[in-house]
Amino acid sequence: MTADLISRARAGDGEAFRELTEPHLRELRVHCYRILGSFQDAEDALQETLLAAWQGLGGFEGRASLRTWLYRIATNRCLDARRAARRRPAEEWDVPRVEPPEPTRLGEVVWLQPFPDALLEGAIDVPLGPEARYEQTESISLAFVTALQVLPPRQLAVLLLRDVLGFHANEVADMLDSTVESVTSALKRARAGLQRRLPPAAVREPPPAAGSPAEDALVAKFASAWESADLDALVALLTDDAFIAMPPMPFEYQGRDVVARFCDGLFGAGRRFDLVPTRANGQPAFGAYLRAPAGIRHGTGLYVLTLTGDRICAMTRFDNSVLPWFGLPRSLPSR
Incomplete structure (x- = not known):
């Protein structure tokens, strides 16, 4: 044939x-x-x-x-x-200023x-x-x-x-x-x-199996903390060496305290988000939509979580141009 x-x-x-x-x-x-x-x-x-x-x-x-x-x-x-x-x-970055904390x-x-x-x-x-x-x-x-x-x-x-x-x-x-x-x-x-x-395999616990109750529970805790801007609940989910990356911007934030300050600045500015679950690279992910006074929630990016044991060791934020690849809309209607 x-x-x-x-x-x-x-x-x-x-x-x-x-x-x-x-x-x-x-x-x-x-x-x-x-x-x-x-x-x-x-x-x-x-x-x-x-x-x-x-x-x-x-x-x-x-x-x-x-x-x-x-x-x-x-x-x-x-x-x-x-x-x-x-x-x-190399692409040049026109970033007028970096909000505290400074990138690691x-x-x-x-x-x-x-x-x-x-x-x-x-x-x-x-x-x-x-x-x-x-x-x-x-x-x-x-x-x-x-x-x-x-x-x-x-x-x-x-x-x-x-x-x-x-x-x-x-x-x-x-x-x-x-x-x-x-x-x-x-x-x-x-x-x-x-x-x-790559970190040695012995250093980290393996992530919970995809779609398992353990993964679902951890991801649900993250979504609840992020949507309610509950910094203490969010920090409790992070490993000591957790980091945030945000390509295509080159800034990375390493360490739970630094990540906490970064998120505190985000939440402290009054930004509130709704999350829509999806998956990327075999990992749990969310489309993030910024709540606005007008009611329509505009997509700001995609968060991909890296899990280890019952904690989150990394979050990678991609810009909103990737949302259509995941079948996610550019915006959500008002609630």
């Missing part, structure tokens, strides 16, 4: 090409996202991958599976995008964007090779994707193909037009680099 579809697609049958590639699109989108850290850039890379596959199908010799061939194209398109992005001048640090990955859980179905439950070392849910988390972004592009690609997807070293070498020795060396360096960025 696949051979017939390939033959028809080579003859210009677009429907046959769609049937060939459709089963792989969701996992390829996630792969592009892991490399690029940006949902929009991943969408662009996926489209470029499909175009290149359509144009290059005549050169597909069948030595590897069609899936492996598509991963080869997608990986190299994403590496090209990473190299092009590096040549772009400036984040490096200002292009980070969230990935809707609705698009993960069928994308992270694919069969993995025997070399895979990471759980698929862990490898889509914001912490993991952020840590990936600071790796050199080629090391990043090798780590994803070997440790996340489980391809053999010789397969990865073929995808990257490299050697097994080079792939093995790059993987060793990538693992060391990633380890420096």
Whole structure:
């Protein structure tokens, strides 16, 4: 059947090409996202991958599976995008002032964007090779994707193909037009680099299972505290080293006391929010809507929570441009 579809697609049958590639699109989108850290850039890379596959199908010799061939194209398109992005001048931030407290640090990955859980179905439950070392849910988390972004592009690609997807070293070498020795060396360096960025597993308790009563209870407590501007209740949910990040702005706030002062400033200014639950990167998330005197509540952003045990260790705020990706409206009617 696949051979017939390939033959028809080579003859210009677009429907046959769609049937060939459709089963792989969701996992390829996630792969592009892991490399690029940006949902929009991943969408662009996926489209470029499909175009290149359509144009290059005549050169597909069948030595590897069609899936492996598509991963080869997608990986190299994403590496090209990473190299092009590096040549772009850094975006300048026109921020007139920073409300107290001062940011603890400036984040490096200002292009980070969230990935809707609705698009993960069928994308992270694919069969993995025997070399895979990471759980698929862990490898889509914001912490993991952020840590990936600071790796050199080629090391990043090798780590994803070997440790996340489980391809053999010789397969990865073929995808990257490299050697097994080079792939093995790059993987060793990538693992060391990633380890420096991610907290050791023993340091944190694992998060409660998605959709479990424990997760539901913790998330409900957060929503109640945030919507009622109850600072004490909010702080009680945080770990000592909790932090807030807010890409594309580079400001990050580290430590429970600093986060508390940041939230106190927000609530003290009279800003009150309604939250609409969703999920991003396998994590609980909320669309945030600012209450206004006129009644209409305007979307101000998306909050993604990172949980550990029965506490919240991070909150990442994205701007309101991402709301439509989650099926969330730009505004809510008055109540």
